Amino acid sequence: MSDSENREGFSGRSEQNSYESGEVSGLDFIRETITRDVNAGKYGGRVRTRFPPEPNGYLHIGHAKSICLNFGIAEEFPNAQCNLRFDDTDPAKETPEYVASIKEDVSWLGFDWEDRLYYASDYFEQMYEFAVKLMKRGKAYVDSLTPEQIQEYRGTLTEPGRASPYRDRSVEENLKLFERMRAGEFEEGAHVVRAKIDMNASNIHMRDPAIFRIRHVSHHRTGDKWCIYPMYDFAHCLSDSIEGITHSLCTLEFEVHRPLYDWILDQLEVHHPQQIEFAPLNLTYTVLSKRRLTELVEGGIVDGWDDPRMPTIAGFRRRGYTPAAIREFCRRVGVTKFTAQTEMALLEHCIREDLNKHAPRRMGVLYPLKVVIENYPEDTEEELEAVNNPEDPSMGTRKVPFSKVIYVERNDFREDPPRKYHRLAPGREVRLRYGYFITCQDYVKDENGEVVELRCTYDPETRGGQAPDGRKVKGTIHWVSAAHALDAEVRLYDRLFMTPDPTDVEEGEDFKQNLNPESLQCVGAKVEPSLQDAEPGYRLQFERQGYFCVDPDTNPEGKVVLNRTVSLKDTWAKIEKKQRQG
RNA sequence: UGCCUGGUGGUGUAAGGGUAGCACAACUGGUUCUGGUCCAGUUAGUCCGGGUUCGAAUCCUGGCCAGGCAACCA
Numbered sequence: 001m002s003d004s005e006n007r008e009g010f011s012g013r014s015e016q017n018s019y020e021s022g023e024v025s026g027l028d029f030i031r032e033t034i035t036r037d038v039n040a041g042k043y044g045g046r047v048r049t050r051f052p053p054e055p056n057g058y059l060h061i062g063h064a065k066s067i068c069l070n071f072g073i074a075e076e077f078p079n080a081q082c083n084l085r086f087d088d089t090d091p092a093k094e095t096p097e098y099v100a101s102i103k104e105d106v107s108w109l110g111f112d113w114e115d116r117l118y119y120a121s122d123y124f125e126q127m128y129e130f131a132v133k134l135m136k137r138g139k140a141y142v143d144s145l146t147p148e149q150i151q152e153y154r155g156t157l158t159e160p161g162r163a164s165p166y167r168d169r170s171v172e173e174n175l176k177l178f179e180r181m182r183a184g185e186f187e188e189g190a191h192v193v194r195a196k197i198d199m200n201a202s203n204i205h206m207r208d209p210a211i212f213r214i215r216h217v218s219h220h221r222t223g224d225k226w227c228i229y230p231m232y233d234f235a236h237c238l239s240d241s242i243e244g245i246t247h248s249l250c251t252l253e254f255e256v257h258r259p260l261y262d263w264i265l266d267q268l269e270v271h272h273p274q275q276i277e278f279a280p281l282n283l284t285y286t287v288l289s290k291r292r293l294t295e296l297v298e299g300g301i302v303d304g305w306d307d308p309r310m311p312t313i314a315g316f317r318r319r320g321y322t323p324a325a326i327r328e329f330c331r332r333v334g335v336t337k338f339t340a341q342t343e344m345a346l347l348e349h350c351i352r353e354d355l356n357k358h359a360p361r362r363m364g365v366l367y368p369l370k371v372v373i374e375n376y377p378e379d380t381e382e383e384l385e386a387v388n389n390p391e392d393p394s395m396g397t398r399k400v401p402f403s404k405v406i407y408v409e410r411n412d413f414r415e416d417p418p419r420k421y422h423r424l425a426p427g428r429e430v431r432l433r434y435g436y437f438i439t440c441q442d443y444v445k446d447e448n449g450e451v452v453e454l455r456c457t458y459d460p461e462t463r464g465g466q467a468p469d470g471r472k473v474k475g476t477i478h479w480v481s482a483a484h485a486l487d488a489e490v491r492l493y494d495r496l497f498m499t500p501d502p503t504d505v506e507e508g509e510d511f512k513q514n515l516n517p518e519s520l521q522c523v524g525a526k527v528e529p530s531l532q533d534a535e536p537g538y539r540l541q542f543e544r545q546g547y548f549c550v551d552p553d554t555n556p557e558g559k560v561v562l563n564r565t566v567s568l569k570d571t572w573a574k575i576e577k578k579q580r581q582g
Numbered sequence: 583u584g585c586c587u588g589g590u591g592g593u594g595u596a597a598g599g600g601u602a603g604c605a606c607a608a609c610u611g612g613u614u615c616u617g618g619u620c621c622a623g624u625u626a627g628u629c630c631g632g633g634u635u636c637g638a639a640u641c642c643u644g645g646c647c648a649g650g651c652a653a654c655c656a
Contacts (some may be wrong), residue, residue, distance in 0.1 A: 026596065054656050090655060142623050157652055158584045204584045204652045213654035231656050256586055256651045277587085279649090284593085290656090332605065334595050336588090339649050343593050346606050356619060391619065422617080431615060465615045471644055476615050543616045572617045 027174055028335035030276055034073060034247055037274075045245040047080035049073050050118075050245050051106065052236070054087045055098035055220070057304040058312045059105045061067070061326065061347070062281040063536045068330035069278070070249055071111035084113035088121050091219035099220070101305070105313035110323045120235045121221045123242055127230045128182065129210055130238055130268055131193055135174045139267050140211065141167055142177040143194045150192070153199075154207050157582045159208040161199040181214055182443065184227045188214045190239055195234075197263060209233055237261040244470055245273040251280040252337065269476050281333065284340045285495040286311045287511060302496075302514065308551075308563050309496045309519050319493065320539050320549025320565030322358075325351040344495065348566050355539060355547040355565065360388045360395060363433065363478045364527035364542040364562075366490055368407035368559055370482065371454040373438060376404040381483070384464070386434040400528055405482040407526045409544075412477045413454060415443070420575055422474030424454065431477040433543060437462040437473055478543050485526035488560045492521040544568065 015146075023039070024032040038045050044279075049070040053059065074082035085105060088094045106113070134140035143166045145153065155161035169177075181191055193212035201207050211234035216227050237260075240248045248261075255277045265272040281288065287296075288311055296302045297308070305312050308319035316326060329350040333342050363386075383399035408424070417425040425432050429439040442455040461468050465476075495516055501512040527542075534540075536552040546567035553561040 025598075028595090036634085052656095056656080087656065093655075151652080154652065160584095161652095189654065193618085194654095204585085207652085210654050229654095231654075236656085252587070253650055254656090258586090279588090332594070336595075338588055338595095340594065343606070346594070349606060352618090361616080387615095390614095390616085420617090433615065435615095465639075469618095473615090475617080478616075541616085541618085544618070545616090546618095568616075568618050570617070575617080 002295050016214045018228070023461065029337070029339040030069065030247070030249060030278060030335055031073065031076070032536055033274075033276060034077065037246070038077060046244075046246055047073065048083070048244055048246045049249060050083040050085050050243060050570070051078070052087045052120075052239070052250075053102050054090070054093070055095065055102060056090070056093040057098060057290045057294055058101050060288050060290075060293060060310075060312045061283060061316065061329075062311075063105075064109060064313060064326050065281045065330045065333060065335075066105055066249070066419055067109055067111060068327055069335060071106075073247075081116060082111070082113065083116040083245070085118040085120065085239060085243065087232070087239070088119055088219070088221065089229050089232060090226045091215060091217045093143055095218050096220050101314065105317075108312065108317060108323055111328060117241070119220060119221055119368055120230075120241060120497060122241045123235070124222060124226055124230070125237060125241055126242060127238055128212075128228075131230075131234070132175065132178065134195065134211075134264075135178065135193075137267065138171065138196065140174070140183060140193055140195050141169050142174050142181070142191050143167070143208075143210075144191050147189055147241050150210075154204065157198070157204065161204075163199050164194075164208070167196065169207070172427075178212075181212070181228050182226070184216070186214055188216055190214065193228075195260075195264065197260075203259055205233070206263070209260060211264075221546055233260050234264060237264050237273075237275075238268075240273045241265055241268075241271045248273045250275060252276055252277050252339070253280075256486060277337065278335045279337055279339050282339070282496060283311060283347065284341055284500040285346045285497050285502070286344065287497070292503075292511060295512075299512075301512065308491070308493050311496075318549075318551065319563055320355075321351050322354050322539070322546060325354040328354070341501065351547070351566050353571070355541065357391050358389075358546055359539050359541045361386070361543050362528055363400065363487065364490070364525050364531075364545065364548075365407045365409050365478065365480050365485075366492075366523050366525045366542075367410035367547060368526045369410045369413060369454065370452065371406050371408050371438070371456055371479070372402050373406070373456050373458050374441065375457045375459045378404060380404070381481070384434045398530055399471070400434060400530070401481045401484040402432075403481045403483050406432070406479045407482055407485060408432075408454070408477055408479045410451075411477075413443070413451065417453065418576070418579055420579075421572075423425075423477055424456075430477055431462070431465050431473045433476050433478050434465060435463070435479065436460070436465075437467060451533065466547055478545075480526050480528050482526070484529045486529055486531055486560060488525045488527045488531070488562055490523050490525040490548070490562045490564065493524060494519050494521075494566045525562075527560070527562075534560060541566070541568070 024035050051070045071082045074080045143164045145164050153162045176351050192210045194208045197206045199207050212228050215229050258275050306314035306318045329347050381403040384402050385397050386400045388395040413424040423441045436458040438456040438458045440456050443451050444453040446452045496519050499512045499514045499515045502511045534550045536550050538550040541547050547565040548562045551561040551563050
């Protein structure tokens with residue numbers, strides 16, 4: 001340490017000390033910036049963030065990243081708060097239904113906006129006044145070019161734009177026109193209010209961007225009060241300013257908008273939050289753009305926004321994901337400016353980790369194969385004690401009924417077992433989970449050559465799973481008693497797309513070509529009777545299979561419907577695959 | 583071709599002039615009444631070239647590559 005001081009001289013010393021104090025080391029760049037700002041007393045040391053969705057679709061896992069960031073920061077910094085604000089400035093697309101779904105999803109994720117629920121539409125009057133102020137200062141004007149002309153005048157990425165002939169209208173004329181726009185005297189597209197900045201700017205967003213346009217459309221909250229609506233760039237920075245936001249966090253695509261964000265607030269001389277951009281989430285084997293998700297829903301490719309295959313919050317909820325798992329995923333993903341591709345495997349790891357600790361274990365047979373235990377008495381049944389969760393003894397035990405005829409998993413028997421297969425096969429002995437050792441004596445095939453029934457014998461001495469003579473079995477399999485089993489509809493979900501990046505397609509081709517035709521498979525399963533009264537949303541593990549969740553489609557009088565959240569890791573499947581390949 | 587941003591194992595991230603670390607994935611092995619969990623271990627990385635420095639992932643410089651930006655959408 002003293003060596004380094006000798007070599008370093010004085011430059012940067014105090015900076016380095018602040019790093020070494022550990023206050024920012026290890027933080028993501030946004031939390032680091034905020035920490036510095038707080039320490040420097042910027043904004044009076046205050047921290048205020050916001051989550052600003054547009055209510056024009058359902059929230060997805062990418063939004064969860066933003067929610068966890070914004071609300072997470074509010075929890076971490078002293079006295080910090082996060083607002084929920086609906087960015088509802090395009091009445092044609094926004095609905096109260098989307099507002100409701102977004103509120104539900106944010107609170108389901110575990111965040112609370114308390115009394116800070118806001119809408120950009122709350123500020124329409126103020127925004128109108130701000131536009132007037134800009135006009136009075138000669139910094140905005142009413143343009144009467146057609147949309148096509150405006151586009152033409154804007155220039156391109158490499159060529160500068162040209163000034164509209166209306167650019168130098170007098171303040172009085174601008175004000176008068178703007179008033180008449182508000183009064184509804186004009187058709188949509190007849191006029192638009194533009195900020196007067198610089199038609200030669202290399203950043204296209206600074207070439208006199210539109211800030212108010214005419215829309216004769218009812219708004220989901222303001223009804224027909226307005227027929228002019230502010231544009232995103234105008235509304236967003238001013239909403240942030242009005243709410244006293246300190247750090248306005250958004251995704252990378254808004255980076256080029258920041259000069260405009262800053263320009264508007266500077267011109268108006270109002271509270272000026274700092275916009276900081278981070279990379280949006282990309283997940284393998286799915287799509288996360290609102291446009292594509294909407295296409296899947298409207299094209300009937302999935303069964304609504306909450307289809308368990310959808311990467312929406314509602315979809316994951318229905319699939320059986322927990323808020324804690326999603327929050328943990330967002331934490332592990334981190335926050336950077338680098339465009340990343342996060343693997344779905346990480347999300348799956350997070351849900352397995354959570355459910356392994358908390359989900360009760362049950363037995364369910366997905367592809368039932370009948371087994372008759374020949375030496376078990378005909379008219380007897382008994383109850384075997386089963387552990388609810390080996391990870392958590394406090395979850396106790398339950399009784400599982402056992403009788404002469406049971407079901408086991410179809411692939412837990414092989415006529416001709418491959419190497420390393422240690423389940424049932426002719427002459428092989430296995431343990432029934434929490435039950436007896438059984439040995440396969442014979443099997444029955446139907447006319448198609450399908451094995452339809454096993455004839456086994458059991459060893460009465462092995463009740464509970466241990467043999468008094470100390471002999472071991474290689475395999476333990478799950479089962480349900482045929483006489484007691486419940487019929488269940490089990491929906492086995494797999495990834496929606498077959499390729500890691502579904503949007504990576506040849507020119508002229510569509511991402512939907514990469515859809516996985518087997519993303520949903522429904523099976524008629526036999527499950528243990530304890531699931532009789534399971535409520536929708538109930539999560540469990542079917543031993544040796546995976547984690548499942550009772551679907552809202554479950555009807556109290558009908559069959560229970562279960563969604564597979566995620567399968568258990570399957571080492572045997574890997575071995576088998578390797579055997580087949582090599 | 584203009585502007586902005588960014589490049590650390592297969593993937594996601596940390597290291598803020600001083601031993602390139604963690605997690606996921608993959609692969610070994612051990613434990614196990616779930617081929618789960620758990621435990622131990624292995625493989626594998628600083629985009630490239632110059633420069634500054636005793637020392638560079640880090641600072642400078644020149645390339646290369648990638649992403650974003652031309653709604654009266656957000």
